[in-house]
Amino acid sequence: MTSLWVILMDTSGSMGEPFSASAATSSFKGLLEEGTYKTKLDGAKEVLLKQLSGLSNTDIAVVAFSDDAHLVWSGTADDIKTVDESIVSMTPNGQTNLASAIMLALNDLAGSSSYRIISMLVISDGLSNVGDPVGAANACIQSGLPIRISAILIDPTPEGEDIARAVSIGGEVRGVASSIALDDAVRADYRSVEAASRAPAMSVRHQKEALRLHILIIVIFGILAFAGVVGGIYAIAVNAQSMTEFHFLGARFTTGHVGVACMGIGFIIGFFTTRAVLKSQLQLAALPPDSDESKRKHRPAAKKRQKKSGLK
Numbered sequence: 001m002t003s004l005w006v007i008l009m010d011t012s013g014s015m016g017e018p019f020s021a022s023a024a025t026s027s028f029k030g031l032l033e034e035g036t037y038k039t040k041l042d043g044a045k046e047v048l049l050k051q052l053s054g055l056s057n058t059d060i061a062v063v064a065f066s067d068d069a070h071l072v073w074s075g076t077a078d079d080i081k082t083v084d085e086s087i088v089s090m091t092p093n094g095q096t097n098l099a100s101a102i103m104l105a106l107n108d109l110a111g112s113s114s115y116r117i118i119s120m121l122v123i124s125d126g127l128s129n130v131g132d133p134v135g136a137a138n139a140c141i142q143s144g145l146p147i148r149i150s151a152i153l154i155d156p157t158p159e160g161e162d163i164a165r166a167v168s169i170g171g172e173v174r175g176v177a178s179s180i181a182l183d184d185a186v187r188a189d190y191r192s193v194e195a196a197s198r199a200p201a202m203s204v205r206h207q208k209e210a211l212r213l214h215i216l217i218i219v220i221f222g223i224l225a226f227a228g229v230v231g232g233i234y235a236i237a238v239n240a241q242s243m244t245e246f247h248f249l250g251a252r253f254t255t256g257h258v259g260v261a262c263m264g265i266g267f268i269i270g271f272f273t274t275r276a277v278l279k280s281q282l283q284l285a286a287l288p289p290d291s292d293e294s295k296r297k298h299r300p301a302a303k304k305r306q307k308k309s310g311l312k
Contacts, residue, residue, distance in 0.1 A: 002116045003058045005193045006109055007048060008101040009090065010124035012066045015041040016092030019178055020155050040154045041092045043179030044123050048087055051186050058193060061109050062087060065101035066094035067130065071108065098122065099131030102149070102167070106140050110147060119193045121186070122151040122167070126160015137167040144208065150192070152176060152185045214277045221273040228266025235259030 018039050052060060061074035062083070073086040102120065110118045120140075140147045150171030151164035164173045171192070174185045236259030 003193055004061065004110065004115045004118045005058050005190065006061045006063060006105045006118070006120045008069075008098070008105065008120055008122045008124075009044060009048070009062060009064050009072070010066075010096060010098070010122070011041060011064045011090050011092055012094055012096040012125075012127070013092050014096070014125050014127055015039075015044070015154075019043065039092075040125060041090065043182055044154070045087050045090060046179060047183045047186050049084060050183065051190065052083055059115070061105070063101050063104055063109075064090050065097055065104075066092075068097050069101040069104045071104065074109070095130045096124065096128045097130035098124065098128040098133040098163070098167070099136040102133060102136035102140065106136070106143060106145075106147070110143075110145055116146060117193065118145060118147045119171070119189070120147065120149045121171075121189050122149065122164065123182075123186075124151070124153065124160070124164075125155055126151075126153045126157060126164055128160075128163050133163060134166045137169060140169060148192075150174075150189050152182065152189070154182065210280065214280065218273060218277060221269055225266045225270035225273065228262050228269060230266075232259040232261070232263030232266060235262055 016039060048062065059074070059076055062072040063069055064072045072090065073083045075083070101122075105118075105120050137149060140149065147169060148171050149167055149169040151168055151173045153160050153164055153173065153175045155177055156164075156175035161173065161175070172189070174188070176182045176185050240259060
């Protein structure tokens with residue numbers, strides 16, 4: 001698969017409360033939808049079971065977090081039948097440690113992958129009160145991996161919205177006040193994952209590894225191009241004359257002015273150097289971050305962690 005979709009599900013004590021329109025204040029800056037109300041976690045579990053059963057073309061993982069985080073389930077659309085029991089067994093309890101969920105997804109699921117896009121979707125009432133979620137999001141940025149973080153806030157509050165917007169990376173922050181609206185929001189996020197997985201890969205790691213070589217090429221040929229242009233300007237200034245003839249792209253050029261010839265050569269060097277470096281960067285961007293072998297090593301490791309936690 002080219003993409004990984006990680007659901008970070010808040011299972012803290014506050015998620016055991018019912019949806020409440022009064023908690024969704026008018027200060028939320030995004031679109032807020034209301035409808036049928038039920039317990040937040042029950043509504044979220046129902047939505048996940050419905051949405052995950054219809055997914056394809058992506059690897060999926062569900063991470064639950066309260067006082068800390070643990071992997072609930074991981075697999076593909078072919079394995080989706082095994083997810084029901086794991087999701088249904090989630091119960092609300094404890095505090096809200098969003099940071100632990102982000103770091104688990106980064107280190108245990110995304111860290112050694114070859115995915116073109118790694119999308120994390122936080123489903124929470126936004127009341128993070130343990131850990132440093134902003135620091136965890138910054139760790140995702142610094143990792144150089146193609147990570148995107150979105151958030152769906154259930155009964156959004158100003159405090160929850162501030163945290164959600166602080167941790168979001170290239171994703172959207174949506175507010176919902178019903179299971180119906182939550183269903184639509186989860187579906188919209190998956191559509192974004194699908195669209196991103198079909199786009200050309202952006203392998204930051206390969207680009208970084210080639211950066212020093214590209215800088216060296218630019219410096220060397222940049223100096224040559226600069227010398228040609230400056231030398232040409234000087235030759236024009238002193239009116240240096242010499243019959244010069246050269247061929248370029250099948251065309252024959254003749255000039256008696258040394259400066260014109262030198263400037264032309266300088267511009268040609270600069271053009272082709274820039275073109276070659278940009279082409280190389282684009283080719284590197286189309287490569288996956290790691291080899292298929294590293295991906296194969298990654299998946300069994302995830303399954304071992306799942307077994308250790310007692311999950312099917």
